Amino acid sequence: MSMSSHDSIGQRLFGWVDERFRIAPLIEFLRHKKVPMHRHTVWYYMGGVALFLFIVQVITGILLILYYKGDEATAFESVRFITTKVKFGWLIRSLHSWSANFMVFFVFVHMFSTFFARAFRKPRELTWMTGFLLLALAMGFGFTGYLLPWNELAYFATKVGTDITGAVPLIGNMAKLVLRGGEDVTGATLSRFYAIHIAILPALFSVLLGLHLIFVQRLGMHEPSFVEKLPPERKKMIPFFPNFLLRDMLLWLIVLNILLYLSVYFPWEIGEKADMFASAPEGIRPEWYFMFMFQTLKLIPAHVLLIEGEVLGIVGFGLVGVAWMFVPFWEKAIPSAKSRRTILVIGIISVTFIIGMTIWGYLV
């Protein structure tokens, strides 16, 4: 792109950058990228919402780091300081908690919509797998972040959660020791969880998220088979940039408003400070997105055919998780006439199991 004296400052600036980094083809690519419009288009927005919530997490998280003190003696007090003394601290903290929960929720919705649409099939296998790993990391964020306020509920939930890790065959005890930074959940655990939460997980997450987004952009939106079959002239398409992106952003604005509303009217509680020499109070429970696993573990008897119940449960969930991640590969083996139905049935069973166990977990 050549520069002339008639160009506006914006155009000249664009020209300057384009001459060096060749961004015109990139914009051209985005402009040509089309998003199909059909009765299931709404599901295309779920990943975008999850991405937006991640951005909210990063911004509010960085703000919280400025005042948070990740130490056994000061963590709880610093969170109380943030919520009571720091201007808008209550808002930042509540936003961080609410959007964290929303993010996990939307990642789940995004994953199941992809699953039911069978959008994980060739050529999107790696998009699916990076997405699954992102979900696992999001849950890791939740697990480590839960402990950081160092309150009673989180303290005991972390004791239970890390103790369950110890049930993993072979590496369990080692993993438990490394996670806890010692035999028990102490200040050392808090330091580790803080480091995992703000350094290790964000680094891994950023790389995987980058890959995931590149894959999505390279491959374009998945079309359900009823759209794919249509002749080109009957397909309704809109440009990704700027049309679809603007719609995305409108939805983000709505989500942000809901988050703000919840943060103002339902601020996140701080609870009681953790005491390593106090009895566990009633109502110890993990975050809601771990509840289905937690409830299942509770239901498995202490011993099943000489195997400890916990070991059986945790190995079972591990195997199901791996199978879930590799869906794109074993789904190919199902005859195509039966594939849609099989995936539908597996999906419905999984969703029903997760929702059912979660509700049960909260009822008892």
Place this chain on the structure above:
Amino acid sequence: MDRRKFTNMVLAGGLLGWIGSVLYPIVCYLTPPKVAEANVGSVKAGTASDFRPNTAQIVKFGRKPVILIRTEGGDFRALNATCTHLDCIVQYRTDLKQIWCACHNGLYDTRGRNISGPPPRPLDEYVVKVVNDEILVSRPAV
């Protein structure tokens, strides 16, 4: 074996060795060092006359919580307060006159025997002595 194969093997071996020499210190670093357990033989846990029957309290035994119970009959019992199921800290229920873990509804009797719920093992017992009205909790002689 030709020269190329040999060179490749040496290089691959070298690379593996190098990766190992990088990973080994990191893995070691991640494993927390053993902190010397404070060698607590016994702790004082208040005066016996102030301790009402059918109550309990958690006593710090070094870095371990121990639950000290005075039964309705007036006997003292001390047990490891860490639930044998998933590591929560138990409490004494005055209404049930039993030890209860709130996390998963585990129950033990006042001798620490697991009687219902998920706990797989009984709680370890400590020795309680009352000397001149002072309660002393000590590790059982093994």
